[in-house]
Amino acid sequence: MIRLFRPNCPNPAALAAQNYKHPDNKAALKGASNDKCMYCECKISHIDFAHVEHIKPKAEDKYPELMFVWENLGYACPKCNNSKSDKYHEDTPYINPYDEDPEQHLVAYGTYLFSKNGSERGDLTINDLKLNRPDLLEKRQVKIEELKRTIDACFRTSSQALRKAALDELQKEAEVDKELSLFVKSYMLLNAA
Numbered sequence: 001m002i003r004l005f006r007p008n009c010p011n012p013a014a015l016a017a018q019n020y021k022h023p024d025n026k027a028a029l030k031g032a033s034n035d036k037c038m039y040c041e042c043k044i045s046h047i048d049f050a051h052v053e054h055i056k057p058k059a060e061d062k063y064p065e066l067m068f069v070w071e072n073l074g075y076a077c078p079k080c081n082n083s084k085s086d087k088y089h090e091d092t093p094y095i096n097p098y099d100e101d102p103e104q105h106l107v108a109y110g111t112y113l114f115s116k117n118g119s120e121r122g123d124l125t126i127n128d129l130k131l132n133r134p135d136l137l138e139k140r141q142v143k144i145e146e147l148k149r150t151i152d153a154c155f156r157t158s159s160q161a162l163r164k165a166a167l168d169e170l171q172k173e174a175e176v177d178k179e180l181s182l183f184v185k186s187y188m189l190l191n192a193a
Helices: 012-016 023-032 078-084 120-128 134-156 160-172 181-191
Strands: 051-054 073-076 106-109 112-115
Touching (some): 012 023, 023 073, 051 078, 073 078, 106 120, 106 181, 112 120, 134 160, 134 181
Antiparallel strands (some): 051 073
């Protein structure tokens, strides 16, 4: 999970008309998250339909008054959205990457996401959204193995120019628009310095 920046709502009239899934608004959320799930950082639209996520659940017994509030909407994959479902802890809310930097609460190490400095919010976010579920661990492992092979090849070459060019290209994989960028950045800090 990485820090995201919510744009202004492009179509407030759709929200006023009780349509939180309007294509203009969904596209704005998609762009803000680089077509990645706001929680697990997996690319979405090339494999599934993204959900417009209600950060605070819209359920009648939860926060129905926030169903059409732009600041309560996000872009999530079906697996994270369904794992979260209508769960929400008012005293220990899930990490909201649109309002705060998740790296204050979470740290990537290898294929796992851990809470940072005993963050209860980090623990709840990881556990309730199943951010270390087997399919995510597998996807992260594939990415890390790809990075490892590339880094190994970089350091086997005797050409400093080729090594620098390859490492510069690898750094691009840690940019916010790339899938699993938090894990890539963490791996690169530990292994390509």
